[in-house]
Amino acid sequence: MNERLKQYFDSLFEDAPDTKEMSELKEEIFLNTLDRYNDLLSQGKSKDASFTQAVARIGNIEELISLCNIDTDRNNYYSEETLNENNKKRNTLLITASVIYILSALIPIALYGTNVMFAIIISIFGIAIASGLCIYSINLKIDPETFSRVIDSKKTDNGEEYSVEDFEKKRRFNNIVLSVGISLFIISPVPFFFSAYLHEKSQPGAGTVMINGNVIAIITAIIFCTAVAAEMFYKVNKLDIRRFSSSDMVEDFKTWNRIKNKVSGFIRIFDVIVFLAAAFIYVIGGIKTNEWIVLSINFLIAFVITRIIRQFFELAKVLKK
Amino acid sequence: MSVTSDLIRGNTDTIILGQLLVHDSYGYEINKSISNILGGLYELKEATLYTAFKRLEEAGYISSYWGDETTGARRKYYTITPLGRQAHARMLEEWNTSKEIIDKLVNIVTDEKGANL
Structure with a gap:
């Protein structure tokens, strides 16, 4: 009967990758199933019944195998730590650069005073780029909770799901849009100043006010859309993992606590x-x-x-x- | 029962660490012990169990070794690490807080129902 179980396991793990981890997993589950089988036999069940029952309890082995693949994937390439470690270095560098940039962007104003429009415009551009950079680098860091949720959702292996790569790509894209949006936000008053500079008066014309209004509206819409898209993206993943609201609440509470x-x-x-x-x-x-x-x-x-x-x-x- | 089983699944890590606090154990023994406690009302799926083992081992909460039983069967044993003990204490505390909160929330609902009736 040992042989029958052995054969069953060989066919179960047929498609599994040939790694040490996998063969250990196979042996572990095999031995535990053998224990269960022997237990059932000693309870007076027939050999066939014991075999069927023991095997039925193994569950979805394919899922477990694919999970191991993801795990090695994650270890080699998408480990949360390595991602954050890589990002951390970049993060620190970018933040330092952007702070220096922000401070240096104020130099024209310091040199020429606020009555020179040229200086103000240059400063605004500098600050806009720097804050965009700053926001980009701050968002580079991954929230471990979200990351594990994405990893988990990949595990569930049903329906349409996002891979870690998709997740990273999506996050980067959102981040870039957000940074650029905020930069543009800060730049948007430039036409005001420029028109005031050209006409040498403190009140801008109606045309510039309209252009400014439109620009701000478009940028707000872009930022809003990405924010909503990101929210939906996370929600989809969350719902995939925790199907019951009660457990969801416990999880959320744990996250909040942490x-x-x-x-x-x-x-x-x-x-x-x-x-x-x-x-x-x-x-x-x-x-x-x-x-x-x-x-x-x-x-x-x-x-x-x-x-x-x-x-x-x-x-x-x-x-x- | 679906809520119960979901809550059990949600606390698999705490349950396994709790089992290992008593003594080192292997997959089948842990599963059997959980089934015994629950009186057969709920059975942990093997896939869930091994997934949890992997996760806990990765987190450094448990470590494993191959051991020989007196009967001669080779088994992969799991043992809890000091980090795992800390984690268990923390998870237990978290669970107790959650339990209290949900208890309160659930009771509010029944109270309101009672008032409406």
């Missing part, structure tokens, strides 16, 4: 301090120079600084390990 614990209170205090400082500079500077629009950049810089602090703490955590 995220809550991740951001320590210490870092939050820094956030508050930085934003308070930014608000302070904004108000004082605004009253003194009356350049409220230019000074609103303060908050962008504050945001970047909080991100850098977070990055710094994460780096410290990694180094500690």
Whole structure:
């Protein structure tokens, strides 16, 4: 009877890749099934009945085999850590570059003052590119929870599903659209300034206001669409894995708990301090120079600084390990 | 029962780690022990079990070794690591919090029903 089980397993694992991991898995399941078979026999069941029952409990072996393939896939290429590790280096570099860029973008204003339109326009472009870069690099990092969900959904192997590569591609694309959108958002007041510069008056013409309005509307639509698409994309994956709402709730709660614990209170205090400082500079500077629009950049810089602090703490955590 | 089985599936990791806290064990023994506790009401599928083993081993919560039983059958045993003990404690805590919350939510619903009737 041992032979019959052995043969059954050989045919089960016929299509499995010839790896050490796979042969170990095969042996493990085989031995456990043999245990079950012997148990059933000792309960007084016939050989045939025992065999059928033991084999029935194995379940979907193809799923398990494909799962192992994904696992090796993931280990070799799409490990969450390697993805994040690669992204982390790029992330730090890009953030540093974008901060330097933001600061240097302010140089023209510092040199010529806000009354030279040329300086303002250059500054706005600089800030736009830099913030786009910044947002892109911040979004490079993968949320482990989402990542494991995508991996899990690939495991379920039914219907139309996304692969990790698809997921990465989609994420990158969304990220690029978002970054470019925000850059364009920041650039959008340029026609205002430009027209004011050309006509040498402080009030822009009706035409420029209309163009500006349209540009802002289009950009908002693009950002909104990608955000909705991304939301749907995650939802599809989530629904594939957790089919019952009760379990879904438990999972969500667990996720929330984990995220809550991740951001320590210490870092939050820094956030508050930085934003308070930014608000302070904004108000004082605004009253003194009356350049409220230019000074609103303060908050962008504050945001970047909080991100850098977070990055710094994460780096410290990694180094500690 | 579908909710129960789903909750069990959702906590497979905690259940397996809990089993391994008692002593090192192998797949069939763990599965049998779970079936015994549940009195045959629910049976963990083998695929679910081995998937969980893989996941837990990857996470460093358990480690495996091939051992020989006195009867001479070769078996792959699993043992819980210190990291796994920590994880189990954390999962248990998470589960207890979730349980309390869901208990509250479910009770609200029945209360409201009672009030409406």
